[in-house]
Amino acid sequence: MNGGSVTTPFGRRPMTLGMFSSQVVSRQIEPDKSVDKWKLYRALCEARSMLGISDRALAVMNALLSFYPKNELSEENGLVVFPSNAQLSLRAHGMAEQTIRRHLAVLVGAGLLIRKDSPNGKRYARKDRSGSIEDAFGFSLAPLLARSEEIEALAAQVVADRLHLQRLRERLTLCRRDVSKLVETALEEDLTGDWDAVITYQRDLVGALSRNPGASELEGALEDMEQLREDVVNQLENLLDSRKISGNPDQDERHIQNSNPDSIFELEPSSETKQGAKAEGDNERHPKTEAQQDSSSGTAARRAGGQPVGDLKSFPLGLVLQACPQISDYAAGGSISSWRDLMAAAVTVRSMLGVSPSAYQEACDIMGPENAATVIACILERGGHINSAGGYLRDLTRRAERGEFALGPMLMALVRANGVTARRTG
Template sequence: METVHSGGRPLTRAALAGRRRALEDGRTVSRRELSAAGRDAAKALNLRPALRSILSALCAVWGEQDWERLVVWPSNEHLCGMTGLSERALRYGLRDLVALEVITPRDSANGKRFAIRGPGGAVIDAYGFDLTPIVARKGEWATAIMEATARDAQRSRAFDLLTVRRRAVSEALAALRARFPATDAADLLAAQEALERSTPRRRASGVGPDVVLDAWGELQVMAEDRFYQAASAGNSGRHLEQDTGSPTDPCARAPEKEPEPTRRPEPSLVAAACPVAAEFGVTLRREADVIEIGRLMRGGIGAHPSAWSEACEALGPFRASVLVLIVAQLHDDDVRRGEIRIKNPGGYFRQLVRLCSEGRYGLEAELMAMRRRKMT
């Protein structure tokens, strides 16, 4: 004996899995809650626009019946009018939502969708689509969204760091060509061109810069070291004249002792005083880490590139980076307290650079004071 179905569908594992999803005993669901869970499902599964429209339409027709299952029975014609899709696109979309275990079909004997009404005309049951899995998997949607948000934030920070390193390489090579044209930098330029070809773009979905991030960091170190060696002519430090008097004057005075350079603060002290640097996911263990974060946060405080260049020339990249972190931390503290004491962080950075170069601003003392305020 052969059974003929009108509008039926083949049984799938996803459909059976959807039937096993259930709500807690006595749980009631509003249309607003169902729609919010539907939006979370669309975001967690990264649904294409057509599927989002169908899912939103199915949630919108839920009548808030006090049933154990969230069943809706809109016709294809009604759903096409709500979504603007063709009937073929709608059928494919419903099939995909069932395969994703977002909805599950509840077919009647003839495969049609309709409501069953009691003697008084009240709807007591229905055949159509069961939306229970949307709410039953609400925790899964929240976890998936949280993980996706963390991945996006990590990817964004990685691209920010990549931009900083690419810019540092370009600046070092440009300065090398402008100030020391006799220095050979062909190998560095070739490496830069090769990396540019293999570097992914930020807009490329799903592609991260992790593959080339370390390579750009190594090229940055090589380019800056080449510039440093060219600028110092291979000497590790400045030449000090030991005898400043006349060679024929037997009573020439001994040269005055040069002032000792100011002490450089430890990266651990910088990290403790300026926790705002931790937002970029880099632990300040070495001076190179401080310099890297300083370059990255320079634009965030509104400091012009010329201000950064002047600071590096007057104080060195490390102290300039520490000043950037100090300004960023002070401004962040003001924002958290609801105060606006530093109205122009970029101008404040220039002022600190000038005071520090004149010896009127102690970096280590300021960092220790900021650390004490964080501990109290």
């Protein structure tokens, strides 16, 4: 710093430890160090939020830099500028002098300027006989030169954070579009599934975001949205595979027995009557035979073509786990990553809740294994409000058979009750 000594402010302005620290740092500038003042100013503009200065303070800094005669800041060229407030006002686009003084104080407090006051507080330069400046009183730009690397590093971090936030927004937008378009396609093709619940869940994810979400909030929403998209894609793929197999009449019987490798029937034995009813694979093409078997072998024979009698709509696995997190505690390894894991955990929970094998088997026949497992997960979540889990399951099964029961409202109520959205934004 010019003079190599500590300078104190004029008049009633107090000396602070921050001012002293800025002057000490400025005295450690390397002799040959220089930096482009306008490049450094652009970095200062990028890093202003991290330095705690406003755009008005930057306008004052711009005006000060315009009084520096060289483009390169260096000790060789001197680092003190000494314009009057009137001159600063002209170059700060007519900013009021009182406002200029306030923002000058902000720049000094942020450690970006040093006041080098004259004995009478005026700003001027003393020149020798050759016209060279011997000493100057005004504002020293030495802190800018001393902290140039720090300012540029902060600016680079701000730019990187902004680009990261932009990419997160782009990915979230693309993911939202994918889910909306896939659901729209499913509705147009009249594919089985509770697509309204998917759209509702998607809207809840987006609606939970704050007005200006940060990176962590966007990352959480993006993770949930990507899981939702994956569940929708998997459901559509399963429906396509089912259509391809069921479209070949020569493979009807094989489809009924093997189309669902994650079936609950592999996890819990069924009665001989129901196994025998399942083997009748051509019932869909013979209505009279189906009617005869319905009267003799019960509900399972009515699942013609391997489809649940109640035609209950299914849901993405991610939504089920959001609504019913407790079911994961009963899975192998303490986590659920597939429908097979969920159905295996549901068998354990079924036994724990006292639901009979016949009641659960009937629910699988009417609702389908995945939906039956989902209902068990919901019953577990609401265990404190249900007196008889078995009786409640049988009642839901009868309502599903009559087409009077839907899983959507139950799942969405649990999502809201568990406060999943509140925890994500908290």
